[in-house]
Structures are given as C-alpha cells and as structure tokens.
Amino acid sequence: MTVILLFIGIFQYVFMREFLFQNKAETMQSQLRSVSRDVLPNIVGGVDGEPSGVPQGGSQRGGQGGSQAGPQGGPDGAGPGRKPMFVFPDMAFAVIDNAGTFTNMSDWPGAGTPPQLAPEQYEAAKSKRMDANAEVNYTIARDAEGDEQLVVLQPIDMRGRLFGVAQLSMKTSLIMDVAVSQLIAFVSLSLLALLLGLLAFVPVLRRTLVPLSKIVRTVERIDAGNLDERFPAKQGQLELDRLAMSFNGMLERLEASFEAEKEAKEQMRRFVADASHELRTPLTSIHGFLEVLLRGAANQPDQLHRALNSMYGESERINKLVRDLLLLAKLDQAPAFERKEGELDVLLQEMEPQLRLLAGGRDVAFRLAPEARCMYDADKMKQVVLNLFHNAVQHTDPESGRIEISVGIVPDGVELTVKDNGPGIPEEHLPRVFDRFYRSESSRTRKSGGAGLGLSITRSIVDLHGGTIRAESRAGEGAAFHVTLPAPRTAAVSADG
Structure with missing residues (x-):
C-alpha cells in the first residue's frame, strides 16, 4: 500500500508540474498577446535606432511616431535614449530583433535575468505564426545566475512584416512552490490514511493471523504417530472454519488409512502365523508317523494301516487348506x-x-x-x-x-x-x-x-x-x-x- 501511494504521489507530482508549466505558459502567452500590436514593432525599431514608420495607433500624428512603450516616450515614462519598461510581475521581458540583438526590457525585482536561448530557437519562433487555438510551446532554460526559468516566445510582426521575437520568462521555483505544497499535502494525508488504516485493520489482522498461527503450530505437532489431534471447528471466520474442517477431514482420512494399513499388516501377520501353524500341525503329524514307520512299524500291518490312514487324513487337510488359501487369494482380486x-x-x-x-x-x-x-x-x-x-x-x-x-x-x-x-x-x-x-x-x-x-x-x-x-x-x-x-x-x- 505504501509503494502504491508513493507511486501515485510521484505520478501526481510529475503530472502537476507539467500541468502548471503548461498553464503558466498559456498565461504568459496571453500577456504577450495583450500588448498592442503596434507597440512591439516600435520597441524593436527604437532599440535598433531606426524609426519604424508606424505611428501610435497605426496612424500618422504630426509626423511624430510613438507607442505605449515606444522610443519617443509614452505612458510608461520612457523617452528618447531610454528603453521602454513593461510591467510583468515576477517575469523578465526581452526582445530579439532580426539581427539577433538581445535586449532586456524589464527590471522587475526577483524576476532575474532573462535567459538567452540558442539562435536556432529564435529563428524557429520567427517562422511560426501564433494561432489563438494552437497549443502554447514553452522552453525550460537557465539564466546567468543558474536559475531555471520558463520561457515563452512570440514573433513580432505587423501587416506581414517580421520585426523580431518577444521573450517572456519566469523562474520555475515560483511555479513549483504550488506543486511542492500539493505534494507535501498529499504525502501528509497519505501517511495519515495509512496510520488510520493500520489502527483500523490491526484487530482484523490479529483475528486472522492468530488462528492461522495456531493452525500452523497444530500442523507441526501432527505426525504419523499423532493423528488424533483436531483443529477447533469454530475459529470466528468462515474461511478459517472451512480450512479447519478440511484439515480435520484430511486427518480423519489419514488416520483411517493408517489404521487400515496397521490392521492389514496385523491381519497379514496373523494370516502367516496361522497358515504356518495350520501347515505345521499336519506336517509334524506326517513326519512323526514316518519316523514310526522307519523304526520298524512298517513291518506290523496294524500300525502300518493306522499310520497310512492318519497320514492320508493329514494330507487331505493340507490339500484343503491350500485350496482354500488359493481361493481366498483369487477372491481378493475381485475376479x-x-x-x-x-x-x-x-x-x-x-x-x-x-x-x-x-x-x-x-x-x-x-x-x-x-x-x-x-x-x-x-x-x-x-x-x-x-x-x-x-x-x-x-x-x-x-x-x-x-x-x-x-x-x-x-x-x-x-x-x-x-x-x-x-x-x-x-x-x-x-x-x-x-x-x-x-x-x-x-x-x-x-x-x-x-x-x-x-x-x-x-x-x-x-x-x-x-x-x-x-x-x-x-x-x-x-x-x-x-x-x-x-x-x-x-x-x-x-x-x-
């Protein structure tokens, strides 16, 4: 459970990081788009030292061109020779003209220095025309101080003419504070849930594991000479009760099998002993009569006749015993x-x-x-x-x-x-x-x-x-x-x- 929660926390952190970056990039892109379309070209022209030829508001006013943030001055207080200043809280703003000149246009405290990207990235941004419904692309780069910043680019164009690229950046640490706070909250709530779950399930685990431990100890005590031990039929849980009943049934079958084997061995022992005894008696009798005959009784007709009759009777008895034994062996095979x-x-x-x-x-x-x-x-x-x-x-x-x-x-x-x-x-x-x-x-x-x-x-x-x-x-x-x-x-x- 802890591993699952940890995995969910990491996944949520990564997903939230991407979501926050994408959401902030869209916000920054919207802020760039909110700047008047004739202001950014005038800024690039003022920075280059060449008049853009585009008056404020897109019209000529007494031969003087200007913009909200143009080189001729404006509401932002920038005048000739001063770079216009824009107010983007916690963000750094810069422009890059067609010659590749990078100019920082803001001095917001704590925003840091705008990071300079590779020229290929600016050229790629120039080649794209921003669609209001298109997904906003952003770049993660480090500034001169080594701080990681989220960078959004927008081409500066007006009436089909390309003037350069506008760049807006923001330190990712300001954005990640939200993700880190949410991760801490998730970890705290997960630990609290685990603790509550542990407190709630400890009695259940105890009720489950204690009977299982008793069953294990009972099984360890049982061997071939101790099959009469049984498990309690009521363990307090249906599954454990069924397990105990199954074990008891198995033990009963094993005990019956061992008893049957012992009885079969005992019967075989008695069978061999009785068969030996039954065969020994007539054989001993026959052997005794033969000894008598060998000692001279064979020359006496009366004793010879009695001995032969006795031996004949004992041989008949042996013959009948053998027939019965063979018949029993045949019947045991269920013919x-x-x-x-x-x-x-x-x-x-x-x-x-x-x-x-x-x-x-x-x-x-x-x-x-x-x-x-x-x-x-x-x-x-x-x-x-x-x-x-x-x-x-x-x-x-x-x-x-x-x-x-x-x-x-x-x-x-x-x-x-x-x-x-x-x-x-x-x-x-x-x-x-x-x-x-x-x-x-x-x-x-x-x-x-x-x-x-x-x-x-x-x-x-x-x-x-x-x-x-x-x-x-x-x-x-x-x-x-x-x-x-x-x-x-x-x-x-x-x-x-």
Whole structure:
C-alpha cells in the first residue's frame, strides 16, 4: 500500500508540474498577446535606432511616431535614449530583433535575468505564426545566475512584416512552490490514511493471523504417530472454519488409512502365523508317523494301516487348506464372474439330497419361498450354501442336531438363512467370525478338520455378489447366518454404478 501511494504521489507530482508549466505558459502567452500590436514593432525599431514608420495607433500624428512603450516616450515614462519598461510581475521581458540583438526590457525585482536561448530557437519562433487555438510551446532554460526559468516566445510582426521575437520568462521555483505544497499535502494525508488504516485493520489482522498461527503450530505437532489431534471447528471466520474442517477431514482420512494399513499388516501377520501353524500341525503329524514307520512299524500291518490312514487324513487337510488359501487369494482380486437371474429356492431344492447326506443323523428342515428371484452365480452360491451348512454340521450334535434352511423375499432382494441348534457363538466372538483362521472353539474346529477359512470364503463370495452376510447367536441357543442377495433390478443398478 505504501509503494502504491508513493507511486501515485510521484505520478501526481510529475503530472502537476507539467500541468502548471503548461498553464503558466498559456498565461504568459496571453500577456504577450495583450500588448498592442503596434507597440512591439516600435520597441524593436527604437532599440535598433531606426524609426519604424508606424505611428501610435497605426496612424500618422504630426509626423511624430510613438507607442505605449515606444522610443519617443509614452505612458510608461520612457523617452528618447531610454528603453521602454513593461510591467510583468515576477517575469523578465526581452526582445530579439532580426539581427539577433538581445535586449532586456524589464527590471522587475526577483524576476532575474532573462535567459538567452540558442539562435536556432529564435529563428524557429520567427517562422511560426501564433494561432489563438494552437497549443502554447514553452522552453525550460537557465539564466546567468543558474536559475531555471520558463520561457515563452512570440514573433513580432505587423501587416506581414517580421520585426523580431518577444521573450517572456519566469523562474520555475515560483511555479513549483504550488506543486511542492500539493505534494507535501498529499504525502501528509497519505501517511495519515495509512496510520488510520493500520489502527483500523490491526484487530482484523490479529483475528486472522492468530488462528492461522495456531493452525500452523497444530500442523507441526501432527505426525504419523499423532493423528488424533483436531483443529477447533469454530475459529470466528468462515474461511478459517472451512480450512479447519478440511484439515480435520484430511486427518480423519489419514488416520483411517493408517489404521487400515496397521490392521492389514496385523491381519497379514496373523494370516502367516496361522497358515504356518495350520501347515505345521499336519506336517509334524506326517513326519512323526514316518519316523514310526522307519523304526520298524512298517513291518506290523496294524500300525502300518493306522499310520497310512492318519497320514492320508493329514494330507487331505493340507490339500484343503491350500485350496482354500488359493481361493481366498483369487477372491481378493475381485475376479469377474457371470451372474444370472434365477430362483434361489430352486437351487436349494436341487441341493437338498446332498445336504441331507452331509447332515447324517441330524434333522434338516427347508422353508423355501417360491419364486425367490435374484442375481447369482450358481457354482459360487452352491459353495456359500455348503460352507454355511458344513459349519452348522460341525457345531451340532450328530443325533439331536437340527439345521433349518430358509429362503424368503425381503425388500432389498432375497434372504438365505442357515440356522442350527448348536452351542451358539459367544457375543464377544460375533464381530470376528468372518475373519480368516478365526475359530471360537479352536480345538473342536481343528478336530473336525477345519482351518477357520470357510466363513471368510463365504463372505468374500457374498461381497462379490453385492450382497451382505451377518451372524446372529446367543450362547447356548444356536447360531443363524443371514445372506441377503440383491434383486435383479437392484443388482443391475449396482453394476452400472
């Protein structure tokens, strides 16, 4: 702001200087024009010592010629042998005849000595005829004392005859006093305006800069291990409030990303540890049986048969674990598969003989709503049903166990429910039942050959269908798994989105 005001002051000073010079030059030119047209030729003639032949007023009066300021005397008091004097306040007046003789015609106190210009400038002035509407030209020159003066020239002519040039000059210091006074006034008012503006805007600046400083200090304190700090949502200004909210949102996203990364690393750690453990157990068992056989048990048919059966079972367990791990890795890559519109109740009717065979002595009940249409891949959905049914079989008694499979139409699509009367799942374990390698009863699951991957695979398949899966259970009251698949129209909209 100070630089702008300084620039405006300098521009105003330069512009005012030119304006004052031009305005004063026009005034001086007007003063020269106000002199009677027959006076200046008589002055030049008197100075030269030759009668001009032009009487006062342009007419002959008793053979005596004269003018208001002529050599013959006149109202100015000049007589023969005395140069006429003109009254131009604060100005110096001079005439230059055709021979180039320069004559000072005034002695105004303080006006200084008229400066003498180059002969070329006088010749140029003679060649110009002054037009009342033309712009007045002026020259800046220095006099004998070194003072700068504003000089205006006017040719002296009458009836087509050129007698010389009249020169009127004035010290520029007298003119510049006005410009300097105005510049001082402008600078004073500008400084006063800056002071008032500073006093008025200091509170505003304080209200703006203090919250910004707090935000900067808060940002400097935040690092990867300290993402829970937040900015105050109310800073007193709309822009700062929006900035604080944007920073808080960014921090929340960063915190969520770091938490997700930590959780992913932790899951990977658990995954590697559980996979190693699951593989180590059957491999250790196989290795133990081989050692027994090598020590001579191979020669005993009963021990050989039991060892081979055990090793076969452990190899099957390893084979199933590897298949499940490969399937999970494939599902994590969100593979594309073809979903077709179909009736889920029809699919379950086709699977009923297989499910009853897997149930053994357990009671199996089907409650299927007709025309339960949804979008699904038949092979993948069969795997979902088998996983849920196998989980129910594992957790129910072989003789008194009861498993109920139902299909119903819900507002969002079709819901598949697999319910059993087993021991149930403790409430604290429900949020993690779909985690990989998670088992609420590890000994029982491992004894039945499970590795805790079935429900994880089931959730991945349901997610790829655009559906949801949830578990409901209370300890001692069995468990129920609900799978919701979108209706055909909902699935189409979801796929387009």
